[in-house]
Amino acid sequence: MGSDIGDIVSRESVSFSDMQNRTVAIDANNTLYQFLSIIRQPDGTPLKDSGGRVTSHVSGVFYRMINLFEEGIEPVYVFDGKPPQLKSKTLDERRKIRENSKEKWKKAKARGDTEEAYSQAMRSSKLNRDMVAESKELLRLMGIPCVQAPSEAEAQAAYIVENGDCWASSSQDYDSLLFGTPILIRNLTITGRRKIPGKDRYKEIKPEKIVLEELLNKLDLNREQLVDLAILVGTDFNDGIKGIGPKTALKLIKEHSSGRKVLEVKDIEIENYSEIREIFIEPEVTDEYDINPSDIEWDGVVEFLCEERDFSEDRVVKGLDRLEKAVNELRHQTTFDSF
């Protein structure tokens, strides 16, 4: 997923108080996919309503949004548009992996290997159109603004942050930095624990912040050079060069000052090099976005979750109580501050 430059990106952990009263542009498809793959039964079966429709993503959106509001964070969801043509190979590969994992999941489940079943089920998850539409509907009912990107959501989110309309963008991938987001937040989760697959241990997951300018200063690169570096290592739009990881790529870029020069000296060719660079440096984005929250349709949320998706009314009402309190406090503070 995305480009593999994590090794050279210095992260600092960020507390929720640092994010209070701030707007965050969330990479919607990335987040929904995360929910879909993680919110499962121990054997890998996703949550489903009585009609057999998967509801893991819906559950994830509902609870995560309440928690963010309670932390004083205003979310904006940014959805992917049409993927660039150059991504089709990556998307094809992902589809093959999913199909393969689906088989492995069935087999593991059949022989009672729960651990393996869960991990294969995660890999086999596919976010489909209906799931995206359902999530948008719930977000709309919860008053959360949704932005439709013309192409890559991370590019649009970066643009929104650059324009000063959001404080930071949030995604698990580092690509947002290549698209130029001034601030990237990773692991925007509350319960900071994730099971290590195959082991009986848990890993602490904490939100982390990456400031693009600080990163570039530290690496002593400009943004174009960072993009060049990522392309050498590999992105969603090209395979990396064998034997070149982020550290070697960093050294090479510094030595030769540009990716093109590195390719020239090393006599390597990367197909569609200019086009890939352009995707990151001049991404396709739109100015037609609205990040203003709308009124929460309380009854609509209950109807959507309880009547249509079999959520327990108890839980939903409890959640909405928390949401109401959190939103009142957040909006009250905002009004207070503006005087």
Added chain:
DNA sequence: CACCTCGA
């Protein structure tokens, strides 16, 4: 993922 329960 986040919530809830139950046992130490």
Added chain:
DNA sequence: TCGAGGTGG
């Protein structure tokens, strides 16, 4: 009171 483990849909 806390945290591991089960459940939600």
